[in-house]
Amino acid sequence: MAADYAIPAASLELSEEIKKSRFITLLAHTPTVEEAKAWICEVKRQHPTARHHCWAFVAGAPQDSQAYGFSDDGEPSGTAGKPMLAQLMGSGIGEIAAVVVRYYGGVLLGTGGLVKAYGGGVGAALKQLETRVKRQQRPSLICCDYTDMGAVEALIAAHQGQLLTADYGQQVSLQIAWDTVIWTQVAQELTDRTHGRVSLRPLDG
Structure with missing residues (x-):
C-alpha cells in the first residue's frame, strides 16, 4: 500500500554568493515529469544571461525512481545535478524540482566546491521549504438506486470522498476517490x- 508523503506547499527561492559567483536555488511543486521540465524551461527563460541552469527533480512519489531526473548543464560531470538530486531524495519530499542558477563570477570553485555549492544550496533551501502531506487515494465505483443516494451522499461527506465522475441513468453510478487508509x-x-444493497468496488484492482 502506497504511503502518504510530503510535497512542497509553496515555491522557494534562495540566493547566495560564493567566490564572486551568484547561486540562486529555486524549488517548486511539480507533480509530473512534464511539469518539472516545463518549470525548468521557465526558469531558464527568467535567467537568460546565467552561465548554468543545473537541475534535478523527483516528480512523483519519493521512492519512484522513474520520476527522477538531473542535469549538470555544462558544469563538470557529477558536480551539480547528482548532488542536487541526492538532497531531494534524502529529504523524503515528493513532486519537487530544483534549479540552481549560476551567474559566473570569474573564480573557479573546483570539483568539491561545486558539489558543495549546488548540493548545499538545495539542502539549505529544503530546510526552509514549507510542505504539506499528500494523502494517497484509492478510486472506487458505487452503483446504487436513487433511494440509497441519501446514505451514499452522507458517507461521501463524512469521509471527504472526492467525486471523480457521476452518471445518473436508471441507476446512479459514481466514481469516488477515498484516502487509502480508510478505504x-x-x-x-x-x-x-444500505443494509447490503450497495457495495464499494475498487477501480485499481
Missing part, C-alpha cells in the same frame, strides 16, 4: 448503512 472502513460503512 476498508468506508466499504464496511456503506454496506451497513
Whole structure:
C-alpha cells in the first residue's frame, strides 16, 4: 500500500554568493515529469544571461525512481545535478524540482566546491521549504438506486470522498476517490448503512 508523503506547499527561492559567483536555488511543486521540465524551461527563460541552469527533480512519489531526473548543464560531470538530486531524495519530499542558477563570477570553485555549492544550496533551501502531506487515494465505483443516494451522499461527506465522475441513468453510478487508509472502513460503512444493497468496488484492482 502506497504511503502518504510530503510535497512542497509553496515555491522557494534562495540566493547566495560564493567566490564572486551568484547561486540562486529555486524549488517548486511539480507533480509530473512534464511539469518539472516545463518549470525548468521557465526558469531558464527568467535567467537568460546565467552561465548554468543545473537541475534535478523527483516528480512523483519519493521512492519512484522513474520520476527522477538531473542535469549538470555544462558544469563538470557529477558536480551539480547528482548532488542536487541526492538532497531531494534524502529529504523524503515528493513532486519537487530544483534549479540552481549560476551567474559566473570569474573564480573557479573546483570539483568539491561545486558539489558543495549546488548540493548545499538545495539542502539549505529544503530546510526552509514549507510542505504539506499528500494523502494517497484509492478510486472506487458505487452503483446504487436513487433511494440509497441519501446514505451514499452522507458517507461521501463524512469521509471527504472526492467525486471523480457521476452518471445518473436508471441507476446512479459514481466514481469516488477515498484516502487509502480508510478505504476498508468506508466499504464496511456503506454496506451497513444500505443494509447490503450497495457495495464499494475498487477501480485499481
